[in-house]
Amino acid sequence: xxxxxxxxxxxxxxxxxPATSTPAALTPEQTEEFNRQGFFVMEDxxxxxxxxxxxxxxxxxxxxxxxxxxxxxxxRLMIAEAGAITFTPHLVARSNTLRQVAADPRxxxxxxxxxxxxxxxxxxxxxxxxxxxxRRFPWHQDNGYTFIEPQQYLTVWLALNDATVxxxxxxxxxxxxxxxxxxxxxxxxxxxxxFEQCENPVAAPVPAGGAVVFSSLTPHLTGPNTTDEVRxxxxxxxxxxxxxxxxxxxxxxxxxxxAPCDAPERQYAVIRSxxxxxxxxx
Numbered sequence: 001x002x003x004x005x006x007x008x009x010x011x012x013x014x015x016x017x018p019a020t021s022t023p024a025a026l027t028p029e030q031t032e033e034f035n036r037q038g039f040f041v042m043e044d045x046x047x048x049x050x051x052x053x054x055x056x057x058x059x060x061x062x063x064x065x066x067x068x069x070x071x072x073x074x075x076r077l078m079i080a081e082a083g084a085i086t087f088t089p090h091l092v093a094r095s096n097t098l099r100q101v102a103a104d105p106r107x108x109x110x111x112x113x114x115x116x117x118x119x120x121x122x123x124x125x126x127x128x129x130x131x132x133x134x135r136r137f138p139w140h141q142d143n144g145y146t147f148i149e150p151q152q153y154l155t156v157w158l159a160l161n162d163a164t165v166x167x168x169x170x171x172x173x174x175x176x177x178x179x180x181x182x183x184x185x186x187x188x189x190x191x192x193x194x195f196e197q198c199e200n201p202v203a204a205p206v207p208a209g210g211a212v213v214f215s216s217l218t219p220h221l222t223g224p225n226t227t228d229e230v231r232x233x234x235x236x237x238x239x240x241x242x243x244x245x246x247x248x249x250x251x252x253x254x255x256x257x258x259a260p261c262d263a264p265e266r267q268y269a270v271i272r273s274x275x276x277x278x279x280x281x282x
Contacts, residue, residue: 005176005179005182005194005195006182006183007179007180007181007182007183008144008147008180008181008182008183008184008250009183009250009251010147010181010246010250010254010255011151011180011181011182014151014179014180014181016035016152016177016178016180017150017152018035019031019034019035019113019114020113023113024109024112024113025109025110025112025113026109026110026113026114030042031113031114034114034213034214034215036174036175037172037174037175037202038172038173038174038175038176038177038178038214038215038217038218039172039174039204039212039213039214039215039218039220040212040213040214041204041205041206041210041211041212041213042110042206042210042211042213043206043207043209043210044207044209044210045106045107045110045156045158045209045210045211046101046104046106046107046158046209046211047209048208048209050101050104050209051160051208051209053097053101054097054098054101054158054160054234055160055161055232057091057095057097057098058088058091058098058126058160058232058234059232061088061091061094061095061126062086062088062126062128065080065086065087065088066082066086066128069081069082069086070082076189079189079190079191081133081189082130083130083132083133084129084130084132084133084134084135085127085128085129085130085135085137086126086127086128086130087125087126087127088125088126088127088128089123089124089125090124090125090266091124091125091126091234092121092124092265092266092268092279092282093265093266093282094282095282096281096282098124098234099279099281099282100278100279102121102124102236102270102279103121103268103270103276103277103278103279105276107156107236107270108270108271108276110154110156110213111154111238111270111271112271112274114154114213115153115154115238115239115240115271116240116271117271117272117273117274118240118241118242118269118271118272118273119238119239119240119241119269119270119271120238120239120240120241120243120261120262120267120268120269120270121236121237121238121266121267121268121270122148122153122237122238122239122243122261122267123235123236123237124234124235124236124237124266125234125235126232126233126234126235127233127234127235128230128231128232128233129167129168129222129225129230129231129233130225130230131167131225131226131227131228131229131230134224134225134226135190135224136190136221136222136223136224137168137190137191137221137222138187138190138191138192138193138196138221139173139193139194139195139196139197139198139219139220139221140184140191140192140193140194140219140220140221141177141181141182141184141194141216141217141218141219141220142155142216142217142237143181143216143217144181144182144183144184144192144194145184145192146245147181147245147246147250147255148216148239148243148244148245148246148261149243149244149246149258150239150240150243151180151181151216151217152215152216152217153215153216153237153238153239153240153243154213154214154215154216154237154238154239155213155214155215155216155218155235155236155237156211156213156235156236156237156238157170157206157211157212157213157214157233157235158210158211158233158234158235158236159206159207159208159209159210159211159212159232159233160208160232160233160234161208161229161230161231161232162205162206162207162208163205163206163207163212163231163233164205164227165203165205165223166225166226166227167225167226167227167229167231168222168223168224168225168231169203169204169205169206169212169222169223169231170203170204170206170212170214170220170221170222171198171201171202171203171204171220171221171222171223172201172202172204172212172214172218172219172220173195173198173200173201173202173218173219173220174200174202176217176218176219177214177215177217177218177219178217179217180217181217182194182195182219194219195219198219216237238270239261241269241272242260243260243261244258244259244260244261245258245259245260245261246258247259265282268280
């Protein structure tokens with residue numbers, strides 16, 4: 001491990017679990033790239049009608065998030081800031097449309113190949129990068145924000161409009177996922193960061209309806225939005241059934257508790273015994 005890649009204090013004896021070499025939905029090349037690089041791009045995961053329905057649904061809810069930030073002194077709450085970047089989480093608990101899309105069999109097939117036969121939705125959130133205050137988002141791993149075991153789960157970064165280098169598409173640090181969760185430090189106002197610079201970053205532009213598929217252990221960032229339009233993404237994360245959130249302060253010692261990731265309104269089954277599950281309506 002590079003001297004810049006300090007392991008998280010709770011990352012003990014991590015070993016990467018390779019995705020299957022005989023995938024059901026993905027190509028062998030995609031699974032090989034995922035295992036080696038920690039990510040790949042799917043350019044046509046969902047159709048245009050589905051993306052339109054998802055975007056219409058999220059736009060209305062995200063507008064409430066932006067309006068709420070405008071009412072706060074400084075127009076900022078933690079790493080969210082009006083005119084810069086908004087995070088709107090747990091949308092599946094508010095929208096039947098999004099609840100069904102998060103369990104779409106096309107996404108479920110990717111989860112089956114990369115996570116396993118029993119998969120739950122772990123997290124969902126819209127991330128809208130605004131053009132008023134262009135800034136980067138720092139290098140981080142998703143498991144660096146909240147430590148989940150198994151450490152290895154899946155992020156599907158779904159583009160609602162074309163994500164380009166100019167408007168803030170993801171960039172990935174290839175190969176670092178093999179080390180497990182890294183130590184992160186908080187950089188105000190950007191968020192948690194696992195390192196400041198990457199020697200060989202790879203841009204991952206993706207058209208609307210496509211997705212950047214990467215591990216929870218893949219360091220990534222998004223660049224500044226230097227265009228005149230909002231860059232819109234819907235982030236869906238999937239973990240093996242039985243995954244747990246470790247609690248406590250990692251700077252003070254071992255975890256002090258574990259919490260199951262099974263909140264029924266938002267962490268429901270999408271794959272069981274290798275087959276898709278249709279979630280209940282809310």
